[in-house]
Amino acid sequence: xxxxxxxxxxxxxLQFPFELKKQISSSLQLSNKSDDYVAFKVKTTNPKxxxxxxxxxxxxPRSTCEVIVTMQAQKEAPPDMQCKDKxxxxxxxVSPGTMAKDITPxxxxxxxxxxxxxxKLRVAYVPPQPPPSPVRxxxxxxxxxxxxxxxxxxEFHNTKALILKLSEEKKSxxxxxxxxKQELELLRRESSRRRGGIPFMYVIIVGLMxxxxxxxxxxxxxxxxxxxxxxxxxxxxxTLYHITSDHNLVKIIQAQLQxxxxxxxxx
Numbered sequence: 001x002x003x004x005x006x007x008x009x010x011x012x013x014l015q016f017p018f019e020l021k022k023q024i025s026s027s028l029q030l031s032n033k034s035d036d037y038v039a040f041k042v043k044t045t046n047p048k049x050x051x052x053x054x055x056x057x058x059x060x061p062r063s064t065c066e067v068i069v070t071m072q073a074q075k076e077a078p079p080d081m082q083c084k085d086k087x088x089x090x091x092x093x094v095s096p097g098t099m100a101k102d103i104t105p106x107x108x109x110x111x112x113x114x115x116x117x118x119x120k121l122r123v124a125y126v127p128p129q130p131p132p133s134p135v136r137x138x139x140x141x142x143x144x145x146x147x148x149x150x151x152x153x154x155e156f157h158n159t160k161a162l163i164l165k166l167s168e169e170k171k172s173x174x175x176x177x178x179x180x181k182q183e184l185e186l187l188r189r190e191s192s193r194r195r196g197g198i199p200f201m202y203v204i205i206v207g208l209m210x211x212x213x214x215x216x217x218x219x220x221x222x223x224x225x226x227x228x229x230x231x232x233x234x235x236x237x238x239t240l241y242h243i244t245s246d247h248n249l250v251k252i253i254q255a256q257l258q259x260x261x262x263x264x265x266x267x
Contacts, residue, residue, distance in 0.1 A: 006038045006091040006117045007031065007059060014069055018081065018125040021073045028067040028089075028121075032059040036093045039103050042067060043088040050085070056103045058094070078125070087121040 008031040016024045032038050038059045042052045051070040059065045069087070090108045092115065110116050 004091065004117050004119055006034065006036075006093065007040065007089075007119075008033060009089060009119055009121070012119070013122045013124055014087065015124050015126050016071050016083075017128040018074075018077065019128050020077060021075065023070055023073050025068055025070045028069065030059050030065045030067060030089075032061060032063055032065075035061045037061065037096050037098050038091050039094045039098065039107055040065075040089060040091045041103070041108050042069075043090070044085065045087075046085045048072075050087075054100070057100050058098055058103070059091075081125045083123045083125050085123045087123070089119045089121060091117045091119075 010029045010031070014026045014028070016026055018024065028042075030040060039056070040059060041056045044050050044052065049072055051072070053068050053070070055067075057065055057067075092107050094102075094107065106112055107114060108116050
């Protein structure tokens with residue numbers, strides 16, 4: 001406890017049970033043992049890191065005020081868990097009846113002739129409090145603490161082993177995913193090549209078929225020509241079905257040929 005002339009401050013060192021990515025709070029007790037109204041103001045060397053509520057206020061005569069200092073969630077732990085941040089608590093006697101809304105920065109200006117008392121506060125990081133361990137059935141009171149230490153050590157090793165296992169599984173999953181992507185790319189390229197080569201084959205087959213049909217049309221009548229179309233087209237379209245899985249394209253070619261034949265027959 002810091003026994004100043006105006007306020008007694010407890011504690012003089014702000015302790016924060018440090019944990020990553022978690023807001024942590026610590027409290028200050030400001031006690032006014034005098035018969036005067038005392039205004040206070042809290043400053044810090046790192047205002048973006050801490051939130052002080054209230055950062056200014058009035059401590060009534062023979063009363064106590066609590067100040068909550070909250071450290072914002074930290075992404076990284078400082079080296080050696082040492083903190084160089086500091087706080088400065090200023091206090092000054094004010095007129096009776098002064099309220100918190102009446103506090104101005106000029107009240108804490110020493111150059112104006114005000115008697116301003118200043119107390120520096122340190123910041124320390126401490127290990128977080130472990131959660132209370134449940135009492136197991138059949139456990140006896142007064143058991144040796146070594147058993148609990150060994151149990152905590154075993155839990156630590158089990159957790160470490162689990163983390164290593166999960167890391168290996170993640171690595172394996174990434175490798176498998178990359179392998180599947182490569183295989184999918186090969187299939188896509190192979191499919192593109194096949195789709196690019198088949199239409200030319202269609203042209204050859206259809207051309208041969210049309211040449212045969214024209215030759216037969218010159219020699220045969222329409223009835224025998226239609227008979228030839230049914231027989232030859234059936235054979236050729238079966239071949240097309242074996243060449244490609246795009247049956248819709250085969251049906252379109254078949255319909256176009258039938259239309260062309262009907263035009264020949266009409267002529």
